[in-house]
Amino acid sequence: MAETLTRDDCAALDASDPLRELRSLFTLPEGVNYLDGNSLGVMPAAAPARAAEVVQREWGEGLIRSWNTAGWITLPQRVGDKIARLIGARPGEVVAADATSVNLYKVLSAAIEIAKVDRPGRRVILSERSNFPTDLYIAQSLARQHGFELELAASHEIADRLDDRVAVLMLTQVNYRTGAIHDMAGLTARAHQVGALALWDLCHSAGAVPVDLHAADADFAIGCGYKYLNGGPGAPAFVWTHPRHTDRFWQPLSGWMGHASPFTFDTAYRPAEGVSRYLCGTPSVIGLSVLECGVDTLLAAEPLGGMAALRAKSLALSDLFIAQVEARCAGHGLRSVGPADRERRGSQVSLACASATAYAVMQALIARGVIGDFRAGDGSEAEPDLLRFGFTPLYTRFVDVHDAVTALSEILSTEQWREARFNQKAAVT
Structure with a gap:
């Protein structure tokens, strides 16, 4: 089951990933776990x-x-x-x-x-x-x-x-x-x-x-x-x-x-x-x-299966993320607001956070190098504040998913989010 996968298990998935070499087409900053390609994609290495x-x-x-x-x-x-x-x-x-x-x-x-x-x-x-x-x-x-x-x-x-x-x-x-x-x-x-x-x-x-x-x-x-x-x-x-x-x-x-x-x-x-x-x-x-x-x-993914292959990896990444959050962040009021049916899910997962301030949680994640984003709701059950995580299969790895959930679990368990200092304008980039 995905929720029982260790970091070594995820590294093994990355080693066998037929799309793994596509990550080299991008410039990714050292120490950054980037899960925000649904807002701004990573810079292609060829762009400069x-x-x-x-x-x-x-x-x-x-x-x-x-x-x-x-x-x-x-x-x-x-x-x-x-x-x-x-x-x-x-x-x-x-x-x-x-x-x-x-x-x-x-x-x-x-x-x-x-x-x-x-x-x-x-x-x-x-x-x-x-x-x-x-x-x-x-x-x-x-x-x-x-x-x-x-x-x-x-x-x-x-x-x-x-x-x-x-x-x-x-x-x-x-x-x-x-x-x-x-x-x-x-x-x-x-x-x-x-x-x-x-x-x-x-x-x-x-x-x-x-x-x-x-x-x-x-x-x-x-x-x-x-x-x-x-x-x-x-x-x-x-x-x-x-x-x-x-x-x-x-x-x-x-x-x-x-x-x-x-x-x-x-x-x-x-x-x-x-x-x-x-x-x-x-x-x-x-x-x-x-x-x-x-x-x-x-x-560049076309010889490797094109959009069908990218879609398959995207779903595998988001499946892993959801399962790991459910297993490792239980009891902290997180819930996925996206479709339960994986075929109706895009390349992102959005979490509502009941037991903490979603904005502060995201700021704490960013301080640890895990970059997702925050989207404000209207305060209702139907439209809560959200933590958004994008899974871009061209450059996102399975170990990135594991490490992001590790950081999220530690922030929630130790209430590091309470220490987050933030500027509201920076939330909606």
Whole structure:
């Protein structure tokens, strides 16, 4: 049983792990046990040299010529094609650009315009109450602009709330608080059954769990580059549209890079064909170049089984963590708030902590070199404060799980969390 595994047992699992060599693709600080890749991925070892190459050689020496000679102008499409391999999209269907919130604004605007034509009279955007706030804020903004209404439901209510009033279903595939995975194919099919469009946020799933947008018949998808794609803080995000929708409407941020011929400098806008029309301003060359390094770390797993192999290890890591916490931290009021069914669990585990202050416990862990993160709740049983732990199979080891639980057990047993001194602003990074 996982709960009886010793540290030596975990080291043996690491020695037999077919993905173990992928850890060498990252720079991990000495003395740090990093379990927060669900917030910010670890730096790829190739990133500093690549960033220096872009700055020193391509920019410093190539100057403006590098838009052509170094391929800067096609970076959004090139990186997008690599991301496509991780999310069940096809070449030419994804571009990497802008931020998640900006891309959500683009595709939700397009979905609303499609709904106005295909399903006139519908005025509801349906989402999950515990969706990541930025998604809800963007939806609120667009609802106000278009005379729509944003309706929120609990996770288990969503399927039943899909009816002929709903224009767009907007969900994040993996819940950022609990790690629960929505049934993308099932909910998309249900949305289509009632005539609604399905828009998916992949921030906590791209690079973490297998995603197949075409198999699910999704309509739109967006996601960030700095979590499991390891693209660095503020990395460019990505956007995908199903080909049946791509050329139907302009997206609202019709900047010059989304023009059909940006260097003719026409005064009249003509959208590019395909997903390139979802570009807006000048590409972030340094950011995209570093993001490409991060995506390449995931593609390095393809000869070893790709996302299926990464998913199998992710589940094994989180299974071990849950079992060890239950066995070694019993009596301290910890409970997992994620799904009991492992197949409905993303690449993270979230714990509610009844007998101690969750924030102070996390600060005590961080002081010992175990980095997870804290997410505040509203104080209710339904939404408690949480300790979040991410398990990124590219670089997380089984001994890391064992050592993290050891630290957690000692902190709770000796009440070291009472000594934690903290600044509230540092909690929500």
